[in-house]
Amino acid sequence: MSSRLVYPSILGLLGLLLVLSLPGHLEADWFDKFNASSEKPVLELYRKVVKYVDENYVDPQLIDPKLMVIEALNAVQRSVPEVLSFATDDGNEVALTVNGKRRTFPLGELKGVEETIPLLSEAYRFLLDEIGSELESREELEYTLIRGLLSTLDPHSVLLTPEFYKEMQINTTGKFGGLGIVISIRDGKLTIMSPIDGTPAQRAGLQARDVIVKIEDESTINMSLTDAVGKMRGDPGTRITITVLREGWTEPKPITLVREIINIKSIQSRLLSDGILYLGIKNFQKQTASDLIAAALKAQKDSKLPLQGYLLDLRNNPGGLLDQAVEVSDAFLEDGVVVTTISSKNKYREQERAKKDQTLSRLPMIVLINGGSASGSEIVAGALKNNDRAMVLGSHSFGKGTVQTIVNLEEDIGLKLTIAKYLTPGNRSIQSVGIVPDIFLIRGMLGEDRIDLFWNEEKVQEEDLKRHFEREIPMTEEEKPRYTVTYLSEDKGKDEAEFRSESLAEDLEKTDQEVRIAKELLLAALGPEIDRKRMLERIGSSIEGVRKREDERISAELKIRGIDWSFAALPPKGTHSIKIVVTAPDPIQAGSEVLLQFQVTNQGKETIYQFRAISTSEFYVFDDHEILFGRIEPGKTAAQRLKVKIPQNAPTLLEEMALRFEDQFGTSYPEERVQLKVKEIGQPHFAYHLEVTDERGNGDGLVQLGEPLEVHLCVRNDGRGEAPEVVAALVNKSGRGVFLNRGRLSLGAIPIGQERCGEFDLTTQEGLKDQHFEFDIKIVDSNLGEFIQGNHRIDMLPPRSLKKMQAVVELRKGEQPVSLYSGADSRSQVLGTLPAGKRLRTKAEDGEFYKVVLPEGGVAFVPRTEAQPIKNGETGAAVKYTYITSPTIRFTELDPYRIVATSNFLLKGEVEALEPVRDLYLYCGERKVHYERFGERTKATFQSEVPLEEGSNRITVFARNADKVTGSTSIFLYQHRPTPITKTEKPLASDNPLVPIVEIQKN
Structure with missing residues (x-):
């Protein structure tokens, strides 16, 4: 194992590293002692990290064992919903709550970083006992503990997990086995930005703007850039076929290349x-x-x-x-x-x-x-x-x-540690x-x-x-x-x-x-x-x-805008006196474009040159604006407007905009603060229904290898506002076993209560490892950021022999509705239900199922035990389709502008879902403060006391249904309203209705 001094980049884990050999080796007496305590040590990787931190970290005074335990468990609670971790104010104890079960861990006696091992080993076992089956992997839990420990040191001491460690090695060597192309995602397509000179890609004639539609037999539709890069890289000398579409070509063309060592040029001359x-x-x-x-x-x-x-x-x-x-x-x-x-x-x-x-x-x-x-x-x-x-x-x-230093902890895992x-x-x-x-x-x-x-x-x-x-x-x-x-x-x-x-x-x-x-x-x-x-x-x-x-270029441009940006040869002899008036709509509506108006009167005896205001605010919309007034003579007034666009998804909030005033000579003017209110508008909330069909195949509604399939998707807006631009994507999770022909839908605007539908197109093919395939559905409004994501697994089932049958069937009598299936097998997807006694026309049957025509169009399958043929009769009834949606979260008992007078606030709300609500968890800033499990209820209330700091506090609540589809919503609570600011009697003239916010006079 070798150690190397490095100077890492600012680009985090993917950064480039400066490397130098490090003399000396690391003693391991206590490390071996802990390893000998069991046949297979718990947290073996964590122990290795602790060893290097203890012996080599640049500043031993920053090694705080208590804080390391607290932050290690904090990292777990941030990544695992069911976990809550609280430390006492004195840092002598940390309480870990997992699914309602609580354990406390005393920290008072921790004197060295090595003493965190037995304590966190115990916490690790507790976590595995309670939620081991919920975790992605035990390794990821250990990685999370290590990340938390290292976060207490400095920003550059990090764990390099396999993906990042490999990328780092490529970056430092400047070479890899590949094709020699720079790629990116453009308009949802995997696009070549440029081929590198002297590489297989350049010799094969690949060009900028070529679209890669296939890598080997796998469609690139909705493939991530990371996945695409990983699939095209490989050992030098190996062959790979990519299929490329170029502007002007009528169809894509396959191109076979042999991978080579690609040397990345770092010099441009x-x-x-x-x-x-x-x-x-x-x-x-x-x-x-x-x-x-x-x-x-x-x-x-x-x-x-x-x-x-x-x-x-x-x-x-x-x-x-x-x-x-x-x-x-x-x-x-x-x-x-x-x-x-x-x-x-x-x-x-x-x-x-x-x-x-x-x-x-x-x-x-x-x-x-x-x-x-x-x-x-x-x-x-x-x-x-x-x-x-x-x-x-x-x-x-x-x-x-x-x-x-970079330490190779295991075959594909590294530690980057600050040592000098x-x-x-x-x-x-x-x-x-x-x-x-x-x-x-x-x-x-x-x-x-x-x-x-x-x-x-x-x-x-x-x-x-x-x-x-x-x-x-x-x-x-x-x-x-x-x-x-x-x-x-x-x-x-x-x-x-x-x-x-x-x-x-x-x-x-x-x-x-x-x-x-x-x-x-x-x-x-x-x-x-x-x-x-x-x-x-x-x-x-x-x-x-x-x-x-x-300066002349700037002055000329500003003159066109009516601003005199001339400068004085000498600073003024006297002092300045100014009067400032700011007006704005009250409230400002989310989604609107508004004008903030600023009026400055020079009440002094000296001309002010290059006068300007610079804004700062915690709300980015009001932050970092420069308002230029220029030259203001004594007794004169200069006015300017600032146009700001409030995002459509902005929450209701009260925010301050601080104004810092300057002139050519850096004269000191008092900073002033303006209160601005933003009022939210209704947001959309998505629910979706999907159905996998094989009407272009054998029509039995079941999936077999090589069959062309369509995935019908309908997206409904159950929210309180329109979704202006909705896009849906189907992301293949089964690799080469599924080929996507159409994986992206532009559904446009979806008004409240309405839905829009479309179809994805795919084929199962050789390379499918299991008797099922998986995909994710991602639906997002690109303007508002509202989204929903769900994972779906479709089982491969034996084909059924259907016979044509033109008839009418009547569903069985009774109180319970009848389930409609996507295929001629009860293991297929349940599309929805119809009331008992309703009639449907049939297309085919196979002895166990009727293939029926739905009133809204499309087909479904009904077990023969649930229906019987009749001679004739009227058909038609509304199908109650199965929709997937995330829980909705509403807050109750809030001030209209979320103003709170105390440092702690009892936040109350309701959560509701179509399916049982699994759980709910709440963050105040980056700190998780509440977790609650609900069992089988589809509607529940919650309350939690949240700690607040002075000013704006972002509170985010997450809720999951039984299938772990997650919904979230955020609010801003404003603690301690500032001293009220005197309002002017009437607003400035404007094209917009403005309410005066502040009049300030300074001498």
């Missing part, structure tokens, strides 16, 4: 004008450094002009192999420290230094970074910046300054701060309904992650940006770096503004001394030129 070499690194994998050096030397040889400088693009590069990050840095450095790692308990301190044999020419250099640059990218950018080799341009990088911290040259930590650029770029956007001119990092960064490490030393002035430039984006929807791969096929200087700005500044930095500080001095006038150009 392009010679720009004026002798600037662009080098983009997507990630750090094997051969990245040598590929980069080769690309640079080739460009130097091919260029008609002498190379003038390097533009190294690390935007959205999540990391990779450590040795490659070091070698890339070394390629541009003559000497100096690249990175320093410090291990747990300071066991060792290791420096990676640049070697003297520099490979590449010493030319001026700019490194491009953004919030997606992490791990290896930060090492390279930090090494080149802090050794004064290159200027850094862009936005703050991700900010992860820790080191991980790293420092960039000068012993500078980038933890939670990132690499700060020398030239800070702000990408400005002026859209029709949205303005972004001021810095707001939308990407998730290290400081946003739970339990992240904090930087121990504050940032120095020297580390802060030297220059800041806001540029007006020419693209309305894409991140500059996100379409880098597209840009390389075109003209980078035209399509990527950040590259264009970087090149302009790099040319301005040319001079005798290739030193970062000197280069930053030389580009000063060019920076001002870029600022002026971009």
Whole structure:
């Protein structure tokens, strides 16, 4: 078993890793002691994880055995509905409730992480005894306990289960056995985005936009991207046939390919004008450094002009192999420290230094970074910046300054554990701060309904992650940006770096503004001394030129919108006095597009320049809006409107929108808060009925191998609002045994109380392993997010010999209704019932069943014991079909706007279903606070005391029926209404009816 130091990416389990060998081995005295206690140790994998955590974790002070037990059991309760886990406030005891049975576990004596093993082993046995049959697998339960334990450490210490461990290995090696295509799901179809040069796919003539309709004998309809990738990858030298449909072809064509080792290129290079070499690194994998050096030397040889400088693009590069990050840095450095790692308990301190044999020419250099640059990218950018080799341009990088090891726990399971911290040259930590650029770029956007001119990092960064490490030393002035430039984006929807791969096929200087700005500044930095500080001095006038150009573009665009964005040469001498009025509809209806109006009066004696408001709110609709007023002269008033679209599925809530006011000179204005009420509208609720038919087969209603089948689906809206756009999908769960010809239905809008129907088309075929096949039905409204999902199993049954029979049968007399079957076998699906005594026309019979024609159309089968032929008579009666639906949940005794004055609230409600309600569980935020089982009742009440924090609290209730079809609903409870805000006497003039919300006057 080997251990390796790694710098993982920000992309979670699928991230790329930086790897370095780790000296030493792990003692295992206590570990062996626990293993010897039984023939087959309980939680064997958990014990291995505990061993490595105990001996190697970077910060032993963060190892809290009590918290580890609490969070391990919390992880179980989040994944298993029947489990509730509560810890006492002092953390000395945790109570575990499973299906109503309660056990308590004392935590007071836990002193080390190894002491969690016997306690959690006992809890594990308790869980298996009570709900073992309900669990997906015992292994998954153990994985969940481990995930909970590791969650107490830091965001990068995680368990790598088989799927992710395999993907990680592919990412770090940069190669795999496959075909050489980039694929995606487009309009529900498995689509080739691009073939990779020099691969089987490219040689076979596959093209971008080709649709893969089959992989071997399996239809790709509704196949997940992960499944498709897994089926096309394989051992080099093996053959695979994919069937492809291309625009202009009349039918799909099968193409057989031989898998090869596919090498993923991590380097993109392009010679720009004026002798600037662009080098983009997507990630750090094997051969990245040598590929980069080769690309640079080739460009130097091919260029008609002498190379003038390097533009190294690390935007959205999540990391990779450590040795490659070091070698890339070394390629541009003559000497100096690249990175320093410090291990747990300071066991060792290791420096990676640049070697003297520099490979590449010493030319001026700019490194491009953004919030997606992490791990290896930060090492390279930090090494080149802090050794004064290159200027850094862009936005703050991700900010992860820790080191991980990858341990192979079992054949296909790994542990990623933080075991060290790293420092960039000068012993500078980038933890939670990132690499700060020398030239800070702000990408400005002026859209029709949205303005972004001021810095707001939308990407998730290290400081946003739970339990992240904090930087121990504050940032120095020297580390802060030297220059800041806001540029007006020419693209309305894409991140500059996100379409880098597209840009390389075109003209980078035209399509990527950040590259264009970087090149302009790099040319301005040319001079005798290739030193970062000197280069930053030389580009000063060019920076001002870029600022002026971009400011003029922004001002010109805003002038068209009636905003004077001119600026003052000098700050004002006096103080400002402003009056602010905000109006909005009261309430705001969910699903509506509304205008919020803002009016600012300058009551001071000085002109205010570039005045703006920036909003923040816990409700994303009201969050992060920029409202620009511009120049306001003394005594004048400026007004602006903000258009917001409230989602149709927005719940009733009272929310605050905080407004922060700024001007050109950063004048401090008090923050103000505005209350906004949102009123929900009725939401749809789906129920569905399905029937598997074989009318194109032998017509016996039973499924046999090779038979073409149709799955009739009807979706009904039982809710309180229309479903505007409903889509249904049938997802095959039986692999090659079922071929889908049509697996997706667009049902359109479904009004309240109405239904829409359609048909899926499939065939059973060789490869079906069992005497049944399975599929999922997924129904969703793409606008509202309302959905229902059900799993179905259809048994294969022997064929029946039907004879034609044109007659009328009368169902038996009695009080109980008669069941209608989908096939001539009582083991087939029950479609619904008809009242006793009703009459139906027959099509055929086989001695045990009548095949009857239903009044609404379609056919069904009735046992001969349940009906008898009659000479004639009127037929027709409404079938009571069997519908599948999730329980509905309603809350009672709520304030109209969910306002609560106390820190605890007794939440009451009702749950109802067509079938017995199995159980109900309730979350307050991420914390499960209630579980209740109902037995055989189809309607029940519930109540639970929920703890509330000040402000908005999201409460989500889940309920399951007997078949575990789950329904859920959420509400927001607003605890402690803020001090009432004075309202204006009359609203501003507007096209919409507005009620004034606030008038604020500040002096």
